[in-house]
Amino acid sequence: MARRFDQSPPRVFVTRRLPEATERRMGELFDVTLTGAEERLERSALIAAVADCDVLVPTVTDNIDAGVIEAAGERMKLIANYGAGVNHIDLKAARARNIVVTNTPGVLTEDTADMTMALIVAVPRRLAEGEKLVRSGGWKGWSPGAMLGHRIGGKALGIVGMGRIGRAVAARARAFGLSIHYHNRNRLPAVLEAQLGAQWHESLDAMLAAIDILTIHTPLNADSENLIDRRRIGLLRPHVHVINASRGGIVDEDALVEALEDGRLAGAGLDVWKYEPEINPRLLALPNVVLTPHMGSATHEGREATGDKVIANIRVWADGHRPPDQVLEGWL
Numbered sequence: 001m002a003r004r005f006d007q008s009p010p011r012v013f014v015t016r017r018l019p020e021a022t023e024r025r026m027g028e029l030f031d032v033t034l035t036g037a038e039e040r041l042e043r044s045a046l047i048a049a050v051a052d053c054d055v056l057v058p059t060v061t062d063n064i065d066a067g068v069i070e071a072a073g074e075r076m077k078l079i080a081n082y083g084a085g086v087n088h089i090d091l092k093a094a095r096a097r098n099i100v101v102t103n104t105p106g107v108l109t110e111d112t113a114d115m116t117m118a119l120i121v122a123v124p125r126r127l128a129e130g131e132k133l134v135r136s137g138g139w140k141g142w143s144p145g146a147m148l149g150h151r152i153g154g155k156a157l158g159i160v161g162m163g164r165i166g167r168a169v170a171a172r173a174r175a176f177g178l179s180i181h182y183h184n185r186n187r188l189p190a191v192l193e194a195q196l197g198a199q200w201h202e203s204l205d206a207m208l209a210a211i212d213i214l215t216i217h218t219p220l221n222a223d224s225e226n227l228i229d230r231r232r233i234g235l236l237r238p239h240v241h242v243i244n245a246s247r248g249g250i251v252d253e254d255a256l257v258e259a260l261e262d263g264r265l266a267g268a269g270l271d272v273w274k275y276e277p278e279i280n281p282r283l284l285a286l287p288n289v290v291l292t293p294h295m296g297s298a299t300h301e302g303r304e305a306t307g308d309k310v311i312a313n314i315r316v317w318a319d320g321h322r323p324p325d326q327v328l329e330g331w332l
């Protein structure tokens with residue numbers, strides 16, 4: 001394939017501050033505009049940017065909808081997302097304009113699985129409540145009946161979405177003594193199921209009715225939007241804890257809050273939100289939830305590795321080849 005940029009490097013627009021090493025390397029390789037922004041760009045700034053660059057590097061909080069894609073200039077042919085999830089990008093609109101989309105899978109799998117496992121332990125063991133009690137000065141000392149939570153060893157974990165992160169969570173949860181149940185669009189090969197000790201449930205509903213802890217790891221797509229809806233929340237037993245470190249839109253947040261308030265669910269650990277960074281105030285009032293600010297993949301190491309992936313995708317594409325992490329509609 002012919003190199004796309006023989007005479008001059010591609011013009012790359014980056015919407016947010018990225019790790020120093022990533023920005024430095026981008027400066028060496030590309031004709032790059034670094035906004036250094038710590039907050040989401042205004043839509044008008046995004047539209048101005050796509051009119052005059054070859055490559056857009058958004059993050060998972062930028063809304064790259066059909067309108068933004070329509071505003072793209074003729075030269076813009078790659079959206080190299082800094083992050084794994086691409087639900088904020090209109091893939092159909094991108095394809096219609098022959099714009100390639102890439103993401104950064106794999107490099108944030110272990111970090112996100114660690115954070116998920118932390119929530120799986122923190123919620124039933126009331127970690128946040130205990131921490132608050134100590135800080136408030138209200139702790140009166142150890143007592144046999146104080147701060148009792150629920151053991152996680154021996155319980156059944158249900159994983160919805162058994163891809164990279166789901167499998168990394170399964171491996172961790174197994175070491176904590178949980179039995180692993182999963183529902184995924186496709187069943188895993190038998191050898192992988194055996195390695196993870198994971199039991200497949202073709203029926204999501206049947207799995208929901210049989211587990212003690214639910215954790216969600218599908219991407220947000222047309223099939224998974226509101227997948228854990230009011231009816232399915234109703235299938236969960238009252239002692240169940242719900243963990244979501246994938247995307248807020250997969251769970252009916254109102255129905256979840258109501259179930260938590262009414263005691264129809266035991267607790268929740270949430271890293272992602274339907275209207276980030278806005279948080280439903282009713283959730284803030286609940287003691288039985290652990291709330292984190294979309295920090296599943298937030299490690300120094302992971303952020304740099306994500307930057308390396310973005311750069312690799314841009315370079316391979318600029319060389320005229322198919323980038324390694326090209327996102328194909330319908331795959332996610």
Ligand SMILES: NC(=O)C1=CN([C@@H]2O[C@H](COP(=O)(O)OP(=O)(O)OC[C@H]3O[C@@H](n4cnc5c(N)ncnc54)[C@H](O)[C@@H]3O)[C@@H](O)[C@H]2O)C=CC1
Nearest residue numbers: 085161162163164165184185218219223224245246296297
């Ligand atoms: N909280 C955080 O900071 C982070 C969140 N994420 C989220 O985690 C998601 C998953 O990431 P990976 O595991 O790397 O993706 P992946 O593509 O490796 O795995 C996703 C799995 O979900 C399955 N799936 C898709 N739609 C489904 C549906 N409707 N029903 C059942 N299964 C379905 C797929 O078949 C696949 O096995 C990302 O798309 C992103 O939204 C990713 C990184 C960090």
Ligand SMILES: O=CC(=O)O
Nearest residue numbers: 060083084085297
């Ligand atoms: O939520 C983070 C991502 O990379 O996706």
